[in-house]
Amino acid sequence: MPKIHLLSPRLANQIAAGEVVERPASVIKELLENSLDAGATRIDIDVEEGGVKLLRVRDDGCGIDPDDLPLALSRHATSKIVELDDLERVATLGFRGEALASVSSVSRLTLTSAIEGAEQAWQVETEGRDMQPRVQPAAHPRGTTVEVRDLFFNTPARRKFLRTEKTEFSHLEEVVKRLALSRFDVAFNLRHNGKPVLALRAAQSEAEARRRVASVCGPAFVEQSLQIDSERGGLRLWGWVGLPTFSRSQADLQYFYVNGRLIRDKLVAHAVRQAYRDVLYNGRHPTFVLFMELDPAVVDVNVHPTKHEVRFRDSRMVHDFLFSTLHRALAEQRPGDSPAPAQTTVPELITARPGGLAAGEFAGQQPIALDSGAGSQWSNWTPPERPAAGEVSQQLQGLRQLYAEPVPSQPLPVSEPGEIPPLGYALAQLHGVYILAENAEGLVLVDMHAAHERVTYERLKQAMDSEGLRSQPLLVPESMALSQREADCADEHADWFARLGFELQRMGPESLAIREIPSLLRQADAAQLVRDVLADLLEYGSSDRIQAHRNELLATMACHGAVRANRRLTLTEMNALLRDMEATERSGQCNHGRPTWTRLSLAELDRLFLRGR
Structure with a gap:
């Protein structure tokens, strides 16, 4: 066995560099964090060959005192913490005091800095194998510039693991973008091989902050x-x-x-x-x-x-x-509160069909009667499988009401623009699938099945939440072998499980018995569901798996219960669905996350038809 000995400072720094410096992007992260901690309001970054040849970061921060320059390149040297208590309230980005020492151990590093009111700046240089820094006078305004050249020049094995110049710069650019999003008040300028890549001015208002987000994302x-x-x-x-x-x-x-x-x-x-x-x-x-x-x-x-x-x-x-x-x-988002869902403009959508379309007139289709109101349901459907004891079917009966107010049958009544509902008024059906409506901005297209599916689903959830999950006793209790930690967690959350329809009984230090389960989830693997819930509780402190399983069943019922394609709707029925969408949570997406509606503004329609050109 070899003798135990102390590592040389150079080797210790190179080992530490393995934790901090993985690629040029890692270096940029550390240098930019130091600049931000120094109070910089402008940071300029120059990169050559993806950062392998050169990384230069220049800021207008507070600078470094000349006496501290050599110390700045030492391990565990920092101005950001002094004692152990400081670690409990860290408010800076970099505080370990390892970054510059690690970077300088695998590169040729030059640090130039000047403090406020100083007659001149000072510069310190070091190379990977020579850990003795050289300090000399220099010219520099207030702030700091760090140049890192020939990254990994003295560790060729590490350099061989770097990717192409394009890939390395892509990682580096992403780091700059991340930090630019964290500090809207700082200007960032990034150049690669002499060419500007990012020029982000400091944002002083909410509108300017939004512009920065738009520039980055x-x-x-x-x-x-x-x-x-x-x-x-x-x-x-x-x-x-x-x-x-x-x-x-x-x-x-x-x-x-x-x-x-x-x-x-x-x-x-x-x-x-x-x-x-x-x-x-x-x-x-x-x-x-x-x-x-x-x-x-x-x-x-x-x-x-x-x-x-x-x-x-x-x-x-x-x-x-x-x-x-x-x-x-x-x-809480409603169709009138936010932009229309993302859309792909399809020229075919505006291609005229010979003969045109008449509202609600499609051969071979039968009209649907609408049981509507604040909770509209379509009258001629029943769930594919009614739960035991009529649990949900009883709640569905309460959803079947007539609309309290008549819905306008004219496509667009004469009114002020502000009085037109967000989704407007129906004009026609398209191929028995889509509702075409006109609002104040232009044309609205609605997938009637997807929209009604969401409306039905949300009403089912509301009805279920008002009554809760009913329990169903098991004829033979199901035993579970668990760790003591899991069993203790089940005991701690016993009341919570009970409210969700589960009755769990502790049988021993590492065992439970399931005596009751939610009747709506009687087909689920109860033991596995309890295990998954306990895993969430131990990991995150909460779980929504039971609710998620319940919602999956309600979503299936809503999907089967929603109006199907190729069914003729009257204008009154179409308008009723539009009003329901405006009053329903999450109505911009169906139960599966697909969009339920989109909009083409008059300006977009004008562009499609080259109007005004």
Whole structure:
């Protein structure tokens, strides 16, 4: 066995660099965080060959005192914390004091800085193998410039793992964008091989902040997102959340910041997924740029070397706040409150058909009578399978009412523009599938089955929530073998399980018996459902799996109960559905997350037909 010995400073720094410096993007992250911590209002970034040849970051921050320059390149040297208590209220981005030492150990680094009122600037240089810094006078305005040349020149094995110049720069650009979103008050300029890539001016107003978000995330995101700002119990959440119809195939447009620090956190991801669960198309990912602000003392940012993960002191409270805020924001949207769902312009939609279309006139189709009102249902359908004891069917009877007020039968009554409903008034049906309506802005297209499916689904959930989940005793209780931790969790949440229709009995230190289950979920694997719920409770402090299973059944019933394609509707029935959509939560998407309606404004129609040219 070799003798134990101390590592040389150079080797120790190179090992530390493996944690901090993975690629050029890692270096840029550390340098930009230092600039922001120094109070910079403008940051210029120059990159050559994807960052391998050169990374230069220049800021107008407070600068570094000349006597501190050599120390700045030492390990565990920082101006941001002094004692252990400071770690409990970290309010800066970089505080470990390892970044510059790690970067300088695998590159040729030059740091030039000047403080306010100094007669001249000073510069310190170091190379990877020579850890003795050289200090000399230099010319520089107030602030700091860090040049990193020939990254990994002295560790060729690490350099071989770098990707192409294009790939490395793509990662680097993404880091700049993330930090630019975290600080709207700072200007960012990025150049690659001498060519401007990003030029983001400091945002001093809400409109300018929206423009920055549009520059980073694309104009479509801002146009198809909801702006939120909610505060409760010392937590504040603000920013932008994409409409469910503006989803992505990958989770590549998701930015979540805690006190200005971008994080990737399982608890946050779970809360967001729960909020979107009822409105997102299968396999799609939501989009958001969100900022959470809370007391630094209740969040630990020192749990990972790259500081991408955090630990909340009260994770249950944070999870519930995130979920409830986003869930409410998505649910409260009505057709008149937000832009139309994202659409793809299809020229065929405006191609004239010989003979035209008459409202509600399609051969071979029978009219549908409408049982409507504040909770409209179509009178000639029944659920495909009625639950035991008539649990839901009894609630459905209460939904069948007549409309309290007549619906206009004329396509567009004479009225002031402000009096026209958001979805307007029906003009006709198209192929027995779509409703064509006219509103103040232009043409509205509605998928009548998808829209009625959402309306029916929301009414079923409301009826179920008003009565709750009924229990059904098991003839033979089902035993479960669990860990003691899981069994203790079941005991702790026994009242919560009971409200959801489960009766669980502790049989031993590591066993439970299921005596009652929700009658609506009698076909589900009760034991597996309880295990999954307990896993959520232990991991996140909450679970919506029982409600999700219930909603899946209600969604199936709503799908079978919604008006089918190729059914003729009268103008009154079509208008009734439009009014129901305007009053129903989440009516912009069907139960499967697909859009229920879209709009073509007069300006868009004019462009399609080249009017005014």
